[in-house]
Amino acid sequence: MNVVLAGVAAGSAAGFLRRYEAIRDRLPGDPQPRARAAASLERHGLPQRSAEAWKYTDLRRLWEGRFGEADASFDASALLRRVLDRAGLAFDGEEALPRLVFVDGTLSAGLSRLPQGCDCSGFGGIDVDAPVAHPMMALNAMLARDGAVIRVPAGLDACGLLLVTLGTGTVGAHLHHRVVLEEGARLSLLEVASGEGDYLNEGVFAFEVGRGAHVSHVRLQQDAPGALSFSTVRAHLAERSAYDGFNLALGAALARHEVHATLAGPNAIVHVNGAQLLADSQVADLTSVIAHDAPGCNSRQTVKNVLTGRARGVFQGRIVVARVAQKTDGYQMNQALLLSEQAEIDTKPELEIYADDVKCSHGATAGALDEEQLFYMRSRGVPLVEARAILVRAFLDDALALVEDETARAVLDRAVAAWWEGRSA
Amino acid sequence: MSAFLSIAGLHASIDDNGTRKPILNGVDLDVPAGEVHAIMGPNGSGKSTLSYVLAGREDYEVTAGTALFKGEDLLAMEPDARAAAGVFLAFQAPVELPGVNNANFLRTAVNAVRRARGEAEMDSMQFLKAARAQARALSMPEDLLKRNVNVGFSGGEKKRNEVLQMALLGPSLAILDETDSGLDIDALRIVAEGVKALRSPSFSALVITHHQRLLDYLVPDRVHVMARGRILRSGGPELAHQLEAQGYAGFLAEAA
Known part of the structure; x- marks a missing residue:
């Protein structure tokens, strides 16, 4: 059977494959699935945007494979x-x-x-x-x-x-x-x-x-x-x-x-x-x-x-x-x-x-x-920056409310608030 | 007459698909401190536009004229600065804010205004106590404080919520844009009581209405008839009765 490999870029995984060659003897566990993965990447490379699943996310920055080893x-x-x-x-x-x-x-x-x-x-x-x-x-x-x-x-x-x-x-x-x-x-x-x-x-x-x-x-x-x-x-x-x-x-x-x-x-x-x-x-x-x-x-x-x-x-x-x-x-x-x-x-x-x-x-x-909502809030004395923050938080509310774990939700709430402060500062 | 709110030669227009459509065509109006004034007039006469322009809505372009509030140029101020200065607009159609808790929003607004006025902010206990007392005075179910702002409120509940906001923000000029429309007689009385409770030598109100009923409770000092973007006639409370009896036709013919 002929497989048409749409949307892959030959050689795009080369940096990662070189790294694998350099460290493969030191990798833990069964070498067999690793070799299979390497063979697949060697053959197919990394996807480009013509691949349907990667249509909106461009991986070209990953192709460089410029990533190195950790300093222990x-x-x-x-x-x-x-x-x-x-x-x-x-x-x-x-x-x-x-x-x-x-x-x-x-x-x-x-x-x-x-x-x-x-x-x-x-x-x-x-x-x-x-x-x-x-x-x-x-x-x-x-x-x-x-x-x-x-x-x-x-x-x-x-x-x-x-x-x-x-x-x-x-x-x-x-x-x-x-x-x-x-x-x-x-x-x-x-x-x-x-x-x-x-x-x-x-x-x-x-x-x-x-x-x-x-x-x-x-x-x-x-x-x-x-x-x-x-x-x-x-x-x-x-x-x-x-x-x-x-x-x-x-x-x-x-x-x-x-x-x-x-x-x-x-x-x-x-x-x-x-x-x-x-x-x-x-x-x-x-x-x-x-x-x-x-x-x-x-x-x-x-x-x-x-x-x-x-x-x-x-x-x-x-x-x-x-x-x-x-x-x-x-x-x-x-x-x-x-x-x-x-x-x-x-x-x-x-x-x-x-x-x-x-x-x-x-x-x-x-x-x-919504301009109407912003005006309503401002007419009650809430400054524009604060009114925008309230509306953004309200927009996120029904998603964040789905996090049941209270510790986790508090962490996310805090991160969202800090993100907004960083944007409007 | 002390210059509390002083509007002179006010012209404003709105963008209507690329062409500028004039709505206010030279409004002259003075509201002294401590007085309640009513504005009556047929639909499309510019009453709501006047209230929006005074509150600072950006869709309207002021093309000429002035509006001074306590001697300051109101038109140069941002909407939130106008609120801090003491202007409050009760919306004809209060806006829903999904995902925004009513009590939290009210406290944010009250504290923003207090901050701007150099007053101490209220903590959540102080605030809730004040808000609950006001809600009771307006016969509002307490759970409206816990719900999202105006979301799922009945027409009457929305109007009461406007009056609740007004009471807590403590304005010196309240503009009520048809706050009485859609209210039954009991709700109307409660809303009127809410406004009357604020009456003082340093509080004025501009009441936009179609009906005599609200004015029976509020008893305005002056009544203005507005049409075609101008004040056509001003008089005492008897003018409202005359309008109720004769309609606007006579005034419009007279002005034409």
Whole structure:
């Protein structure tokens, strides 16, 4: 069979492949999936915009492959302290959450505080059957040398766990996390990505959510202005389980958060919510592919974009309802507030439905702040800057309100307020 | 006559698909301190435009004339500065603010105005106490404070919410743009009581209305008849009764 390789650029992964050649002997775990990933990248390269899935997000800045190795002697404690402080989280003392801290792609045992109850064993490598057709998953499978491995035993509520990813300089970091929730287990994961420099922060999460288990995955992506930030989530959901995700994208020059969820058991629930607050020439992309493979499942997406300067927000949401997946309930809403003439939102919903008893809806809106509302508020004495802040916060409200974990919601609220203050200062 | 609000030769127009459409054609009006004045007139006479221009809405372009408030050039001030200076406009159609909590918004407004006036801000306990007392006085269900601003409010609830805002902001000039429209007789009395409670030698009101009823409660010092963007006739409260009995036709013919 002849495969037509549309939208790939030969040689675009060369920098990453050279790096792989240089370090392959030192990479942990089974070399076989890594070699498969390298072969795939060698053959296909990285996608360009003519590839449908990458139509709105230009990866050319990644092609350079200019990213290097970490400086192992770097002490990130001051950086971590600043990042936690900014998020309103305690660095030490009784209030500090259990946490796993990764610096430039490697776990920092000294800065981490291991949680009790759930098993956080060391990184063992890449799964033999790791998918490599997806460019980010391939890069990750080829180069990841560390990541969290979390297992929450049946029936346990592991409560909150903080996962911090710090990048520096021009380091290319690739983390491969694996989170397994056994039957009826619960975990609330708060991820904070930050750093300083023009680094690459690339991570893959593999969630295995057992029967009746519930995982909340709230991300604060506050990567440095020059950074490239990619996170790819794979979630496999068993009967009556739930993956409740929220991605707040504030940072990085170019960012993409991608969720591939498979609702494999009946009555499972997936939420892929988020907000993208972008300025200057930032680009952030939230892409999801939700596969309803069992009956009675529910998927929900509320994504809000606040865009200023020449920023561009991207939302791609694909829902695939298999023939067996009767009584599917799917909802997708993407809204954008455009605060400048040059800001842009690109929205692409795709519904692929093979079952006949299904409820699926999607919608998209884009607009500016309402002049009438602004005048009303100002006529009550509220200065323009404050009135705008209130309306922006109100616009985000029904998305942020979906974050159930109070600690996580407070962190996001604070980040949103600081972002706005930074814009209007 | 002390110059509290003094409008002279005010012309204003609105952009109507690229052409400038004049709406105010030389309004002259003085409202002394402590007085309640009513403006009556047929639809399209410019009454609401006058209220918007005084509150600082940007869609209208003032092409000539002046409006002085306590001796200051009102037209040069931003809308929020006008509010801080003591001007309050009760909207004919109050605007809904989804996602904005009514109590929080009120407190933000009250504190912004207090800040601008050099007064101490209210903390949330002080504010809630004051807001609840006012809401009770206006027979407003307390849960309206917890809801989003005007979202899902009935017409009467929206108007009461305007009066609640007015009471808490403590203006020295209130412009009521058809605050009585759509109110039943009980609500009308409550709203009128809310305005009467503010009456003092340093508070004036400009009441825009179609109906005599509100004026029965408020009893204006002066009544002005507005048509075609101008004040055609001014008089005492008896003028309102005359209008109620005879309609506008006679005045319009007289002015033509």
